[in-house]
Amino acid sequence: MKKYTKDSKVTIIGAGRLGGSLALALVNASYNVKSIFSRNFNSSVNLSRKINNCFPSESIQKAVDNADVVFITTPDDAISKTATSIKWVEGQAVIHCSGVSGIELFKDIEAPIELGSFHPMQTFASINEGSKSMEGITFAIDGTQEIIEYLKGLSHSLNANFVLIPSENKAMYHLTGTLMGNLLLEYVAISAKLWEHIGYDQKKGIQALVPMMRQVADNLENIGLPEALAGPYIRGDIGTIKKHLEVLKRDEPQLVNLYCSIALAGFPFAEEKGTMSLQLRQEIKKMLESEFKTGD
Incomplete structure (x- = not known):
């Protein structure tokens, strides 16, 4: 050999x-x-x-x-x-x-x-x-x-x-990279384009969001999950989530399901951090599921 x-x-x-x-x-x-x-x-x-x-x-x-x-x-x-x-x-x-x-x-x-x-x-x-x-x-x-x-x-x-x-695990392995690389980039592009609704262009949105992306990556590497998680789903800020859904339904209704599906997929990690009461978690989850199903 x-x-x-x-x-x-x-x-x-x-x-x-x-x-x-x-x-x-x-x-x-x-x-x-x-x-x-x-x-x-x-x-x-x-x-x-x-x-x-x-x-x-x-x-x-x-x-x-x-x-x-x-x-x-x-x-x-x-x-x-x-x-x-x-x-x-x-x-x-x-x-x-x-x-x-x-x-x-x-x-x-x-x-x-x-x-x-x-x-x-x-x-x-x-x-x-x-x-x-x-x-x-x-x-x-x-x-x-x-x-x-x-x-x-x-x-x-x-x-x-x-x-x-091994071969039998390659598709799942590659999927993680696609979610992280390709789809994350598309998600950032979508987020940046929403800046057009507040009087700025996508380029300005990217300028604002990229430093946040870097910090999110640093937090994930340095303190891990679930500690690095932040945002309204972690705080249990149901009022903020409602406002997000309101503006999406008004200006970009096709993004409502995207918002809800990503939030719901990540909800178990939010629950793991344990910063919300059971009642509040259930209320937010029910609201997201309802909006995702109906899109109304």
């Missing part, structure tokens, strides 16, 4: 934000990135220029032939097709970066190679910034034993954390 190390030759397939961020992060951690392949050759060229002794390849097969370890960072739907299009040789390893699927994506590979998955619980807005945002994040790891050990070492080299997530 081959031992994979920092000196193992690495090829990155996919030169988008994830592939580019990972490539630069690997190089910064003294890993040996030798080749880049992308369907857009210019992307391969641009990324490889940022890395010493790394070469863009116009052929995916040539890029893989030069590698010990191959990271596939394409969109999820392209991973299986990409992997099975390659002629692998014993001793190589292939690792995908899907968050929702495990190594079953490689089930049609017949060659005796090592398999793995390595997904960062992070969002990447650009390659340069993304490569700097690996420290402290968590990677989900799965694979054959040799690759699991390699990916554990890689996580440590990136000053990151790791969790072992």
Whole structure:
């Protein structure tokens, strides 16, 4: 069984934000990135220029032939097709970066190679910034034993954390990231847009809300749940909740169900903090359930 190390030759397939961020992060951690392949050759060229002794390849097969370890960072739907299009040789390893699927994506590979998955619980807005945002994040790891050990070492080299997530748990794992990243961002966008009803634009709303987001994240990290929870549901401020619902029904009625559903989903955590009487908790919950059902 081959031992994979920092000196193992690495090829990155996919030169988008994830592939580019990972490539630069690997190089910064003294890993040996030798080749880049992308369907857009210019992307391969641009990324490889940022890395010493790394070469863009116009052929995916040539890029893989030069590698010990191959990271596939394409969109999820392209991973299986990409992997099975390659002629692998014993001793190589292939690792995908899907968050929702495990190594079953490689089930049609017949060659005796090592398999793995390595997904960062992070969002990447650009390659340069993304490569700097690996420290402290968590990677989900799965694979054959040799690759699991390699990916554990890689996580440590990136000053990151790791969790072992088998295939059957990947969808739930990825859902948590989607709720936190994509849907939270959309929720913030919606909240900021509501500033148009008070005489300002969405940009001003974002300016006002982002510092609050940062503080919420700090509180969550530093003091945890349920202590970090705050707001009218925690205080039992039923009058404030009623006013929220009134203005939503007046100005943005399509958001009433969103408001109520999120509040109800988080209600058990509010109850856990124990700052409201049972009677008040029941009254607020009943009001939210009624508004959610009727939307009136």
